[in-house]
Amino acid sequence: DRNEKNERHGKGRALLPNRDVYDGNYMFGKRDGQGVYKFKNKLAKNARYIGNYVQGKKQGFGKFIYPDGSRYEGNWVDDLKEGQGKYFYVNGDVYSGDWSKGLRHGKGTYTYANGTKY
Template identity: 55%
Template sequence: MSDAGSEEFEDEQGSLGEYEGDRNEAGERHGQGKAVLPKGDTYQGAYESGKRCGQGTYKFKNGARYTGEWYMNLKHGQGTFYYPDGSRYEGSWVDDQRQGHGVYTYPSGDTYDGEWLHHQRHGQGTYTHHNTGSQYMGTWIMGKMESAGELIHQNHRYQGNFVNNNIVALLSHSDLLFLYVFDVGCEQHGEYLQIDQDKGDAEDDEPFITTILKWRPKAVTGLSVWTNEKDSSTSGTTISSFKYQTTVDCLYTVALQCVSLNSIYSFTF
């Protein structure tokens, strides 16, 4: 994702650069006008009391440009920013930052459609991979997949929880319990077995442990719905459980032909 460095605007205070357009009685830029700034950036659009305010287009010398709403020289409201690397953001801005709902298209063709806060993916949103069509739909916190979400692939999907962009267990257990839903009308339940490998001693004499996760299928069932129940053994903690709606004739071989679940899914955004 392009950083904020592409969005540093030149100062228009006083009489810097060239200006053609309307002015108020105080001689300030006011109304419609066009400015060519000292470093080569240009702005064409609305002014109010010397500030960019209203609809306007700012073009950077490096090829980037912003078209949309302004307030007090800041991007504020609805607008589209085209970055030098070919990426694009269309959506809401608050005080010069991506905030609210917006769609970001990355140079790779991947897209994020959802909520933003302080330039970061934050809230509910969907990230779509252009090459595979795979999607993550769920909660984001400061740019990372967190809490409840769903990974959707061509013929199966994972429903569960995420921490720091990684899948985590549905229940507290020595092994990790998961649910995959397939497009043939069945669910595969199973677990990821944690296999720790000792990689020797670190410099501070603390052992460096690497955890490998190996998928073990448990059962294939009909489709189910999620319910929240209180776990009496954990002082009322809410846990996820299943109630089955339908019964279908699904075999392991049917599910396993859809996908090979040998390792945990992990994406980098």
């Protein structure tokens, strides 16, 4: 749907010029609310984000699946991992804990695939 300014508004699907695809909610032309963003470009092929957006940025709870199969599930602020979250590595290791400005920061537990915790 589009509003009177011809901006995307409400639920919709967009096929972007770089071939990425977004299915979800819009408000005044920006991704806002729940949505799924699928990356199609060569560098991030098959990566996707499933979660909440506010004014076009990842915000609140979301899951990001990376091209290598690793994934992050947790909180986002201003497009960056922030607060509580878990990162699942391809080799089976898991980090669960605090994040700040996109990086592991503060208290957390790193669990190796063999069960050893650090």
